[in-house]
Amino acid sequence: MYPNGINNLKEAFKFFPGIGEKTAVRMAFQILDMDKDQSTFLADAIKYAKEKTKRCKICNHISEDDICSICNSPTRNPDYLCIVGDPKDVFSIEEKGIYNGYYHVLSGLISSSNNLNPEDIRLDKLISRIEKNNFKEVIIAVKPCLEGEMTALYINNILSGMNITVSRLASGIPNGADMEYIDPITLERAFDNRRKIS
């Protein structure tokens, strides 16, 4: 029904997760409504990002160079290594400016439902990095969920023989949250991990 140009765009926008037929059609028409400069910039940005973005050879974070700017920085605290499950998490933590150590990005989390084993998420690379460096503490900052817990336990087991502190980000009630909207697992964790007011 649509001309080829719109049909192609519609099919292409459906590559985005969660974008269905209707939204894809709407976005296709929005491309036609854009200035030529804008649509060209978008098309070029897609090709540029895909061609130039690679993974840092040390920490597996997104980078346009072989070694990312964090691994290359001389002002980072070499005592700390923070382990995350996704490059987005590095940006989220960096944005807050509350951590100044290094990072290691896993290629996902251990998951029996998605059939992801320790070798699939490249835990070997993490372990050999820890063995070669003198980190004092490894902070596991993967998502607090079943897969995150499994991954954290697995890493903790491997590192237990080494002289290194392994910690996990605290899980509990977020700042300002209403108790009635807290899910039972979070509430249970908040009770289990309650701290004495000193």
Added chain:
Amino acid sequence: MYPNGINNLKEAFKFFPGIGEKTAVRMAFQILDMDKDQSTFLADAIKYAKEKTKRCKICNHISEDDICSICNSPTRNPDYLCIVGDPKDVFSIEEKGIYNGYYHVLSGLISSSNNLNPEDIRLDKLISRIEKNNFKEVIIAVKPCLEGEMTALYINNILSGMNITVSRLASGIPNGADMEYIDPITLERAFDNRRKIS
């Protein structure tokens, strides 16, 4: 904070109406997660659509040829001309398969708030087309809203001297709608335009 590739993508996705910082970042990362084939197809589709899509010289609908497939069709009923405010509306009506006449796409609707006058939406092109053809009925199918009503009235005034029926799509309660969710203007119209059950 982000590498150039992601920054560019983020800025580019913000060209879409309603897409803000957070969604743009999410979409930028989704591009990185796509297969190279998919992202290349998307980038090429954007350029292709923008280069190949133009407006039909007769009806102003979107087309890849000078004359669109509807204006070119010999099986359309030449008695009817349906006037819409946007090319998307042509696709919406065609999809339902309930109308077989020709179309004319205005370049928007008359609007005092957006400062769109009759000459801005190319009503002259519409009038000269009607003068040169033998349409028996002009069906005004622009959106039922203030701008739509103004546009419909204006067209009706111009065509009132010609020997042609001018009609407007019925406005009222949509099929299956709950009365409690109907806005007051629609309900008023439904009362005003009530029909005798014969």
